[in-house]
Amino acid sequence: MSPTRRTILQQLSALGTLASPPIAFASRLLQNHVVSADSGMSMAGMAPTQQSDKPAINGFSLTPFVDELPLPERARPISSLHPHKLRITMREIHAKAHRDIPPTRMWSYGDTALAPLIDIRAHRPLQVEWVNQLPKQHFLPIDHSLHGCGHDIPDVRACVHLHGGRTPSKDDGFPEDWFVPGTSRTCTYPLQQDAAALWYHDHAMGLNRLNTYAGLFGMVLLRDDAEDALNLPSGKYEIPLQIYDRQFTTDGQLFYPDSGDPEHPWVPEFGGSCILLNGKMRPYLEVEPRLYRFRLLNTANSSFFNLSLTNRQPFHQIGSDQGLLPAPVKMSNLLIAPAERADLLIDFSQAPGQYIHLVNGAVQILEFRVAPTTSQDAAPSQSSRTPRTSNGIATAASIPSALRTLDPIAESAATTTRTITLNEYLDKIGNSMLMLLNNKHWHEPVTETPRLNSTEIWEFVNLTEDTHPMHLHLVRFQVLDRRAFDVFKYRNNLGTRYLAAAVPPDPNETGWKDTVHCPAGAITRIIVHFDGYPGKYLYHCHILEHEANDMMRPFEVIA
Incomplete structure (x- = not known):
């Protein structure tokens, strides 16, 4: 099964891997602190029942x-x-x-x-x-x-x-x-x-x-x-790559669980054992020994993916949700949440004739079959521009050292700071039954009313046991920092007691974003400039099961 927000740290710890924003952040926090969570709420308490009478496929057996x-x-x-x-x-x-x-x-x-x-x-x-x-x-x-x-x-x-x-x-x-x-x-x-x-x-x-x-x-x-103008790999060297998980029955049909309660079949999360890329389970891709650009998108309902290459080869992230980063970031693995995008460059020039695998945790999910030589049809054209090259072949050496100018928004530019709590409620036997923002339901009156062209700081105070990828419609934003705090004291109106210093975003989070990881037991701060258009929009957790049961709220931009 694909990792969920709660299990991802334990799984990565067992695998001995570190990296990426929430992983690095949580590692630093947990060295000295046990981060409290919201009243012992468990997302794993549900016992889903199957709609189909056909047994489920183990995706790893195919x-x-x-x-x-x-x-x-x-x-x-x-x-x-x-x-x-x-x-x-x-x-x-x-x-x-x-x-x-x-x-x-x-x-x-x-x-x-x-x-x-x-x-x-x-x-x-x-x-x-x-x-x-x-x-x-x-x-x-x-x-x-x-x-x-x-x-x-x-x-x-x-x-x-x-x-x-x-x-x-x-x-x-x-x-x-x-x-x-x-x-x-x-x-x-x-x-x-x-x-x-x-x-x-x-x-x-x-x-x-x-x-x-x-x-x-x-x-x-x-x-x-x-x-x-950056002459990045394009045409057949630029690969759109959508990653998600599903569960299938033996007759090939989609399986989606319910809670067993006919009046309330909603389940708080679901991850399948079958990881798909562009609609296929664990496919292969034939590549040349040169530089490729992968436009990665996580379209899963609730699963995070922790990605690396089997040959321990580093890759470069050059962009995130809202376009290019200021500079390339050299990485050995990437944690990507639902709805996030990552613009990656992978250089196959040092592995002619080899097989390299993209790995999620410890599972190989995509096989790159590297040809012995490059093709000779890489002449510049409208559909396939040729990047700068080394010995006539695009390699990691051709990656630009600077990608865009991106000035951080000064915190002093913010005229308003909004605090938004992430809440979870249980039934009598400990099953998650309701997810809220600021303890408010979707249908309650709008409480977030930023002015058009104003700048605000939003603080997401996570009182639950889960990491939530929070998404704002209309706008792009910059991540300021994350900071562990004492959840018990906060929930009991005893003030905000911080447990560690604020942790700045990792380099691959320093670009413009529209979705941000909000780890459990932490306050995640973003700074937003509300340009664009007036009107009613929304912000929500992009765990789709959470969003459905009521972790979504409207906001209205006032002209």
Whole structure:
């Protein structure tokens, strides 16, 4: 099973690995302190029951590296006269996730398991007609007790959010702005922002954990001249890579658990034993002995992935959620949370003719088959620019030493500091039943009302036992620091007692972000400039099961 937020530290400790923001942070904290958690709340207390009468597949028992890594097709404009107008249709399809299991019933934004890649220039408005051709019945267990999922509301609803997009409120994908099968919704995205890897996914109220699990997500690569000038690997040397976990039954169908309570089947988290990349379980990719760029996106509902290469070869991270970092960061492993993106450069030039594996923890999940020599068709073209090279071959030596100018936002620029608690509540036998922000439900009045073009500091005070990846719509932000505190004293109104000095973000977190790890027993601070547009937006935990049961709140930008 893929690691969840609570187990990730124990697993990594057992494997002897360190790295990446929350891992490095937690290691430093736990050397001298046992970080308190919220009243012993356990996410593992649920005993999920299976919907299908077929047994589950052990993903690790299937033969690995028998399917080639698929690459997404580019989304095509509706006509040559309208290159920035797209029509993308949601439909039910059947697709094979592995050679040795039957095709899987799933939903997609296209005709294959891998949704169309929107590859487009920044600063040019994009218009998308989202067409809902889904069936009228859901095939995963709906919890009608969740807000927005009553029996009087259609079981199949869609709502599309451009994650990371600087989008006017009416087209942002507000969870209650859903539409049903047989209808469509047209959204305009100004894309007045820097080059970055964004993604689109379902955001229908109370359903998006099921809709996303069913397959409703896709990737966006936003380009600009500043990034082009760096001559990074492109064309066939740039690989969009979506990573997520699922569970399948022996007949190849998706399995999603319920709690065993027919009135409240929601479960607080779920990770499957089958790790997929671009829709295939443990695939392979043929590469040349040269530098490649991987645009990594974690689309899992709740799982973190801790990634490294089997030959202990370092790689470079050059970008995160909202585009390029100030400078490349040399790394040996990467922890990536749900909804986060990582822009990676891997150099295969020192391994001609070898097999190298991408590893999650101790499990090989992707096989790189390095050719003995490079191809001779690397002439510059509009679709494949040639990076700077060593001996005519792109290598790590060609990576630019500086990527972009990024000035930190001064804390003194903030006019408001907001404190937001992350809360979890249990039933009588210790099962998690409710997740809240500031102890408020989704439907309660808006309490966060930043002014347009104002700067604020937001402090996420994590009173739970879990790391939560917090995401803000509309804006990008910078991570200031994380600091361990005494949860017991805080929860009992005895003030904030810090247990250690504040820990600054690691180098690969120093770029612009839209999703941030908030470790248990810590206060995570970010600084946000609310430019863009006025209107109502939302912030939430991107553990989709948490978001559904009520770890999501609106905020409103006031003009």
